[in-house]
Amino acid sequence: KNEVEQSPQNLTAQEGEFITINCSYSVGISALHWLQQHPGGGIVSLFMLSSGKKKHGRLIATINIQEKHSSLHITASHPRDSAVYICAVKGGWDSNYQLIWGAGTKLIIKP
Amino acid sequence: DGGITQSPKYLFRKEGQNVTLSCEQNLNHDAMYWYRQDPGQGLRLIYYSQIVNDFQKGDIAEGYSVSREKKESFPLTVTSAQKNPTAFYLCASSIAGGAFDTQYFGPGTRLTVL
Numbered sequence: 001k002n003e004v005e006q007s008p009q010n011l012t013a014q015e016g017e018f019i020t021i022n023c024s025y026s027v028g029i030s031a032l033h034w035l036q037q038h039p040g041g042g043i044v045s046l047f048m049l050s051s052g053k054k055k056h057g058r059l060i061a062t063i064n065i066q067e068k069h070s071s072l073h074i075t076a077s078h079p080r081d082s083a084v085y086i087c088a089v090k091g092g093w094d095s096n097y098q099l100i101w102g103a104g105t106k107l108i109i110k111p
Numbered sequence: 112d113g114g115i116t117q118s119p120k121y122l123f124r125k126e127g128q129n130v131t132l133s134c135e136q137n138l139n140h141d142a143m144y145w146y147r148q149d150p151g152q153g154l155r156l157i158y159y160s161q162i163v164n165d166f167q168k169g170d171i172a173e174g175y176s177v178s179r180e181k182k183e184s185f186p187l188t189v190t191s192a193q194k195n196p197t198a199f200y201l202c203a204s205s206i207a208g209g210a211f212d213t214q215y216f217g218p219g220t221r222l223t224v225l
Contacts, residue, residue, distance in 0.1 A: 098169070
């Protein structure tokens with residue numbers, strides 16, 4: 001079993017729909033990251049969470065430490081949101097704070 | 112503009128040849144990382160360095176080598192010992208590699224071994 005599991009693997013939706021991508025992890029963490037990978041391959045960091053909720057524009061990320069679960073939400077989705085969304089958790093000092101990566105969720109928003 | 116550059120974007124090599132991928136950053140970051148990405152899989156850490164002249168093996172270091180002679184540069188050599196080198200390679204950097212540091216990524220190099 002992978003230490004970081006994302007669901008769904010693939011998601012296709014219509015423009016304007018509310019999108020939810022889930023991430024579950026099985027290890028102790030110091031922080032959880034959500035990143036976006038564009039079709040060309042470049043990766044940008046969206047959020048870093050250690051508790052609660054963060055919002056940036058139409059993106060919202062939440063984390064429940066007790067349940068070891070995080071969600072990324074996109075409101076009023078748009079075709080330009082089409083990308084792979086990756087969840088990564090950062091271990092503690094014993095793992096030298098290295099990131100453990102999920103396999104990603106490929107999102108396609110149709111106009 | 113500050114950022115991370117990787118070159119080249121696409122690289123083709125014959126089987127059995129060593130090849131070196133470039134990674135340069137002007138963000139004044141201490142920590143740098145090399146990842147490999149294969150279709151349908153999460154990123155896997157090859158090597159990382161938290162300070163000049165020091166680096167550590169990641170999860171899949173076999174068949175790869177690195178150097179960190181300058182803070183700005185962290186080149187990765189894919190040797191002929193790497194059994195399946197065709198992949199997308201990403202370089203990243205962070206301020207210090209601590210618990211709450213964000214990693215910044217380069218655009219990647221897609222290596223194809225013929």
